[in-house]
Amino acid sequence: MQVTFNPKDTNTFASASLDRTIKIWNLGSPDPNFTLDAHQKGVNCVDYFTGGDKPYLITGSDDHTAKVWDYQTKSCVQTLEGHTHNVSAVCFHPELPIIITGSEDGTVRIWHATTYRLENTLNYGLERVWAIGYIKGSRRIVIGYDEGTIMVKIGREVPVASMDNSGKIIWAKHNEIQTVNIKSVGADIEVTDGERLPLAVKELGTCDLYPQSLKHNPNGRFVVVCGDGEYIIYTALAWRNRSFGSALEFVWSSDGEYAVRESSSKIKIFSKNFQEKKSVRPTFSAERIFGGTLLAMCSNDFICFYSWAECRLIRRIDVTVKNLYWADSGDLVAIASDTSFYILKYNRDVVQSYLDSGTPVDEQGVEDAFELLHETNERVRTGIWVGDCFIYNNSSWRLNYCVGGEVTTMFHLDRPMYLLGYLASQSRVYLIDKEFNVMGYTLLLSLIEYKTLVMRGDLERANEILPSIPKEHLNSVARFLESRGMIEDALEVATDPDYRFELAIQLGKLEIAREIAAEVQSESKWKQLGELAMSTGKLEMAEQCMKHAMDLSGLLLLYSSLGDAEGISRLASLSKEQGKNNVAFLCLFMLGKLEDCLQLLVESNRIPEAALMARSYLPSKVSEIVAIWRRDLNKVNPKAAESLADPREYPNLFEDWELALSVESKVAETRGVYPLAADYLNHADRSKMSLLEAFRNMQIDDEEPLVNGVLDYEAGEPNGHGLNSEEQNGEDGSQEEPVVVDADSNDGAVLVNGNEPEEEWGTNTEGTPSA
Numbered sequence: 001m002q003v004t005f006n007p008k009d010t011n012t013f014a015s016a017s018l019d020r021t022i023k024i025w026n027l028g029s030p031d032p033n034f035t036l037d038a039h040q041k042g043v044n045c046v047d048y049f050t051g052g053d054k055p056y057l058i059t060g061s062d063d064h065t066a067k068v069w070d071y072q073t074k075s076c077v078q079t080l081e082g083h084t085h086n087v088s089a090v091c092f093h094p095e096l097p098i099i100i101t102g103s104e105d106g107t108v109r110i111w112h113a114t115t116y117r118l119e120n121t122l123n124y125g126l127e128r129v130w131a132i133g134y135i136k137g138s139r140r141i142v143i144g145y146d147e148g149t150i151m152v153k154i155g156r157e158v159p160v161a162s163m164d165n166s167g168k169i170i171w172a173k174h175n176e177i178q179t180v181n182i183k184s185v186g187a188d189i190e191v192t193d194g195e196r197l198p199l200a201v202k203e204l205g206t207c208d209l210y211p212q213s214l215k216h217n218p219n220g221r222f223v224v225v226c227g228d229g230e231y232i233i234y235t236a237l238a239w240r241n242r243s244f245g246s247a248l249e250f251v252w253s254s255d256g257e258y259a260v261r262e263s264s265s266k267i268k269i270f271s272k273n274f275q276e277k278k279s280v281r282p283t284f285s286a287e288r289i290f291g292g293t294l295l296a297m298c299s300n301d302f303i304c305f306y307s308w309a310e311c312r313l314i315r316r317i318d319v320t321v322k323n324l325y326w327a328d329s330g331d332l333v334a335i336a337s338d339t340s341f342y343i344l345k346y347n348r349d350v351v352q353s354y355l356d357s358g359t360p361v362d363e364q365g366v367e368d369a370f371e372l373l374h375e376t377n378e379r380v381r382t383g384i385w386v387g388d389c390f391i392y393n394n395s396s397w398r399l400n401y402c403v404g405g406e407v408t409t410m411f412h413l414d415r416p417m418y419l420l421g422y423l424a425s426q427s428r429v430y431l432i433d434k435e436f437n438v439m440g441y442t443l444l445l446s447l448i449e450y451k452t453l454v455m456r457g458d459l460e461r462a463n464e465i466l467p468s469i470p471k472e473h474l475n476s477v478a479r480f481l482e483s484r485g486m487i488e489d490a491l492e493v494a495t496d497p498d499y500r501f502e503l504a505i506q507l508g509k510l511e512i513a514r515e516i517a518a519e520v521q522s523e524s525k526w527k528q529l530g531e532l533a534m535s536t537g538k539l540e541m542a543e544q545c546m547k548h549a550m551d552l553s554g555l556l557l558l559y560s561s562l563g564d565a566e567g568i569s570r571l572a573s574l575s576k577e578q579g580k581n582n583v584a585f586l587c588l589f590m591l592g593k594l595e596d597c598l599q600l601l602v603e604s605n606r607i608p609e610a611a612l613m614a615r616s617y618l619p620s621k622v623s624e625i626v627a628i629w630r631r632d633l634n635k636v637n638p639k640a641a642e643s644l645a646d647p648r649e650y651p652n653l654f655e656d657w658e659l660a661l662s663v664e665s666k667v668a669e670t671r672g673v674y675p676l677a678a679d680y681l682n683h684a685d686r687s688k689m690s691l692l693e694a695f696r697n698m699q700i701d702d703e704e705p706l707v708n709g710v711l712d713y714e715a716g717e718p719n720g721h722g723l724n725s726e727e728q729n730g731e732d733g734s735q736e737e738p739v740v741v742d743a744d745s746n747d748g749a750v751l752v753n754g755n756e757p758e759e760e761w762g763t764n765t766e767g768t769p770s771a
Contacts, residue, residue, distance in 0.1 A: 386443065491509070572587035626644055
């Protein structure tokens with residue numbers, strides 16, 4: 001049914017047969033070397049062990065079992081039972097310590113290659129399994145079924161590695177143990193953040209078991225390897241075996257003691273001298289244990305902390321724990337769950353005094369043993385403590401650090417990486433990926449210490465550390481201070497002009513903001529500062545800022561509010577230079593310079609509006625403007641141009657024309673007079689009649705239509721005529737749309753409709769132009 005060569009002796013192969021036997025053959029010989037009476041029914045498959053020196057092969061049979069054989073002693077080592085139908089495919093994984101069996105019952109079973117414990121059962125509902133394939137160097141396996149194929153990943157991606165405090169890293173590649181030293185990278189080699197370090201790998205030795213975890217003890221002298229239900233403690237330098245035993249899990253204490261979990265109901269504690277001190281049987285099923293300042297035992301729903309010395313209960317916390325990280329000080333601990341992590345403070349003195357008092361501890365432990373400081377809704381992949389700073393990478397593979405509940409992203413990682421440790425001498429945190437590439441990222445300890453002291457309220461000591469922080473990191477410090485509400489301190493620390501300007505504006509420190517705006521010469525900053533100065537009544541500064549920002553609309557508002565005729569006059573000239581004709585028009589209009597307004601409209605090629613304005617305010621100029629209008633309109637529509645009426649030629653078409661001319665000459669000398677604001681009450685209750693009505697009444701009643709030399713009109717007077725304001729023509733004063741002129745003060749305005757000139761324009765029956 002299947003034949004396979006022996007990878008350790010390629011002249012030898014094995015055959016599996018339905019005659020229930022396995023035969024071992026040599027090339028060149030027609031007779032088998034020997035025969036194994038393997039199973040009670042036919043044998044379907046056979047595979048050799050490739051992962052080490054063991055002379056093993058495995059067979060699968062129609063009797064629903066798989067068997068592991070020692071082909072040197074010709075004895076059965078283990079029978080794997082559990083399949084409910086014929087076993088059709090078997091293999092030893094070439095690198096992972098597992099056996100994979102497939103069956104016609106539709107399942108694939110994964111067994112531990114050393115303990116032969118069933119680790120997992122896969123069932124994808126694709127009917128019978130016929131084939132299993134793998135690639136050396138990959139964690140992928142592929143399974144062939146009646147109804148299709150499935151590819152799966154097995155094992156774990158997290159590299160089995162550990163770094164001590166001096167920068168030496170030890171990792172396990174299967175059973176091979178290798179070491180590198182970060183400090184071997186010379187100072188002359190410049191390595192940027194996130195770049196792979198050029199490390200020289202040295203072979204340290206091999207391990208008798210398959211490493212599933214590897215961890216230095218606190219002082220770095222020893223390394224423990226755990227796997228296959230066992231642990232071995234080695235010396236870190238020479239890789240000599242110092243101790244060993246049974247363990248599903250192994251953890252170190254912060255003092256160098258250690259504990260092992262032999263099963264869910266038995267935990268042993270050992271001294272620094274590798275002597276067993278205590279055996280504990282918890283009252284619950286211990287699924288995980290964690291080391292550190294306290295010994296922690298976890299069920300699926302809660303975690304219990306115990307003292308190392310006497311294994312007394314310190315505190316039970318109801319939380320599902322994924323991982324646990326203790327700070328070196330032993331005062332802070334991070335508890336990571338599936339979706340968030342919690343920073344807790346351990347009140348060591350409270351616990352000690354409680355235990356010394358002899359007060360019995362209930363099943364919840366000492367109530368005030370821990371104090372919850374912060375909760376963050378992020379999943380922690382791996383984490384380490386540096387002082388009071390918790391560094392971790394999250395599910396989005398961002399490298400973050402948390403100080404006092406404030407989370408800061410250091411770097412965005414481009415692939416899965418796992419934290420190894422921190423070297424204070426280099427101010428760098430180191431990570432490793434699944435390919436055993438080591439990368440470093442800069443993290444200044446002085447920056448962390450500063451933030452920690454600020455969080456504790458020790459500003460005096462924090463300010464002592466501040467000078468040691470490089471200039472390029474000061475903006476980060478400033479943003480941290482701002483987040484704490486310390487905006488004035490942030491302004492002192494910040495170096496980025498844009499950021500300092502924002503802070504100065506927040507604080508209302510306009511002088512500082514003005515200095516920054518003058519330094520960077522940003523139009524937007526000048527405008528922002530000008531608006532703030534205006535709103536706070538600092539009008540001189542507002543004027544200066546608006547000039548720098550060329551905020552002509554703002555200047556118009558300022559000067560008109562102050563009644564500053566000189567300012568408005570200067571603004572009129574500036575606006576014309578800048579091409580802001582709307583602002584220029586309003587300035588000239590407020591100054592009573594109507595001739596200049598007309599000239600501006602003509603220069604802007606807004607001749608119809610100039611004609612209407614002349615009709616309303618300067619009747620003597622109408623003929624001149626109409627002549628210009630005719631010439632301009634003649635280029636587009638000669639008939640329409642001919643139809644324009646000049647009041648000198650047809651005064652009968654313009655009501656009160658002669659009266660309008662006399663009013664113009666009468667009030668001309670009053671246009672440049674600007675009464676004081678205090679005189680407003682003298683004008684507030686004046687009649688709302690138009691000038692023409694006033695002059696008619698003057699002719700009747702011989703009354704003077706002028707009051708203190710000023711025109712007396714309100715609704716529908718200067719600001720009611722001429723070009724509309726900025727709001728109608730764009731915020732910047734640009735001429736976006738034709739400005740509609742309101743000419744309600746005269747009853748005989750010239751009307752133009754350029755949309756349909758052929759129908760609207762022409763001469764009347766008397767041969768005179770249409771008005």
